Amino acid sequence: MGERIMFDPRAALPFFREEELAALEPRVKQIHQQIHARTGVGSDFLGWVDLPLTYNREELAAIKNAAAQIKEQAEVMVVAGIGGSYLGARAAIEMLTPYFCSGAGETGAYPQVIFAGHHLSGTYLQELLHYLEDKEFCLNVISKSGTTTETAVAFRFLRKLAEEKYGKKGAASRIYATTDRQKGALRRMAEEAGYQTFTIPEDVGGRYSVLSPVGLFPMAVAGLDIEQILAGAGEAYQACSVAEPALNAAYQYALLRNLFYQKGKLVELMVSYEPALHYFTEWWKQLFGESEGKEGKGLFPAAVNFTSDLHSLGQYLQDGRRIFFETVLQVLRSKSTLALPAEEENLDGLNYLAGRQVDELNAQALQGTLLAHQDGGVPVLVLRIPELSAYYFGYLVYFFEKACAMSGYLLGVNPFNQPGVEEYKQNLFALLGKAGYEERRQRILTRLDNLEHHHK
Numbered sequence: 001m002g003e004r005i006m007f008d009p010r011a012a013l014p015f016f017r018e019e020e021l022a023a024l025e026p027r028v029k030q031i032h033q034q035i036h037a038r039t040g041v042g043s044d045f046l047g048w049v050d051l052p053l054t055y056n057r058e059e060l061a062a063i064k065n066a067a068a069q070i071k072e073q074a075e076v077m078v079v080a081g082i083g084g085s086y087l088g089a090r091a092a093i094e095m096l097t098p099y100f101c102s103g104a105g106e107t108g109a110y111p112q113v114i115f116a117g118h119h120l121s122g123t124y125l126q127e128l129l130h131y132l133e134d135k136e137f138c139l140n141v142i143s144k145s146g147t148t149t150e151t152a153v154a155f156r157f158l159r160k161l162a163e164e165k166y167g168k169k170g171a172a173s174r175i176y177a178t179t180d181r182q183k184g185a186l187r188r189m190a191e192e193a194g195y196q197t198f199t200i201p202e203d204v205g206g207r208y209s210v211l212s213p214v215g216l217f218p219m220a221v222a223g224l225d226i227e228q229i230l231a232g233a234g235e236a237y238q239a240c241s242v243a244e245p246a247l248n249a250a251y252q253y254a255l256l257r258n259l260f261y262q263k264g265k266l267v268e269l270m271v272s273y274e275p276a277l278h279y280f281t282e283w284w285k286q287l288f289g290e291s292e293g294k295e296g297k298g299l300f301p302a303a304v305n306f307t308s309d310l311h312s313l314g315q316y317l318q319d320g321r322r323i324f325f326e327t328v329l330q331v332l333r334s335k336s337t338l339a340l341p342a343e344e345e346n347l348d349g350l351n352y353l354a355g356r357q358v359d360e361l362n363a364q365a366l367q368g369t370l371l372a373h374q375d376g377g378v379p380v381l382v383l384r385i386p387e388l389s390a391y392y393f394g395y396l397v398y399f400f401e402k403a404c405a406m407s408g409y410l411l412g413v414n415p416f417n418q419p420g421v422e423e424y425k426q427n428l429f430a431l432l433g434k435a436g437y438e439e440r441r442q443r444i445l446t447r448l449d450n451l452e453h454h455h456k
């Protein structure tokens, strides 16, 4: 058992009273029962709850075998996917691989993992195809529905390039599809072409799928220790399976964010002090935004990278409208021992810091900012993470998933659907002229026409 991640609400104490929390506790216990007995709304999407214990061992072995083969075969793996089929893997790889080399090994011993299909930029795709021309590559296309436009468009180009380079059969041996067990165009395509497939469990939705092959396969290819990721998630499962909020940090966090929301805070800012956490906060934004933002309700999840953003948003955060609270990701142990050298001339006046580690300065910046923002009327919650490792990545993922389910139910919404995303997807299909969307297309074109006239 590793050290646990600690949740510290002390810097938020002036902004709530213990009785306010206590009043919500019976509801938390009730929701806990609902989650574990799978009786709440959206309960057919609760497969993620037990995933750290029940994941398919055979598939995990297949993932590791495929990753080992790719390591021999390819310099690059392109992962095509969007939203829940993209952000988790990217978050892990950005958090756990070195800043200035592509693979997880010190010298880039693992294939570079590049992401595509997460937007519709033709320039990006064109440049990627050009980049791949003289590289040995393989592909992982990820889509639960198998019909997402961004992913399908990128995959068509990437597949064509692979087939031109390796022939149809050769390309098929380099393409891996992660999709639903039975349904969807991607499943049919994979079966017809003979791609190796990995399965997204039916009862696990996109944004809760990072601990399934959706996240684990690209992570394994990048050289991450996926067993450690699952071990960390397993530890978080134990820590977050207690009904009593006082003993369950994920529930305390969920309770407080709901309390702040009730008190008029509209935005939660996830704060990190390590650039490697940027995509983790992107993943977190999707998890909470898509789970809670519905029926006119929900905290808006936003993220800032300090100290960079203190030099752009710092003024507003200290002094602007008091509509947010912060959750700080504090990493306790760093990999770096880099200390500031002394200089005889001291022209930059930095000798008072000579011998101090850069990450110590970062830690002091965190403390100073926390107090300043508290003084400025901002409640600050802190999550203490022992270190950035595969184990704690898994722990954090599960911690936030469990907190999100609790938080969404406390808010009174179904945390597992995303009707708003469907709305955009259907408008795009209609505008692009997909069969079956003719009526919607007419409506949209009329509205666009009216907008155009209004502007003239």
Ligand code: PA5
Residues within 6 Å of the ligand: 082, 083, 084, 085, 142, 143, 144, 145, 146, 147, 148, 151, 205, 206, 207, 208, 290, 418, 421
């Ligand atoms: O969380 C979600 O459900 C979404 O973000 C989806 O993951 C995203 O839209 C991609 O969908 P799909 O995997 O079906 O291509």
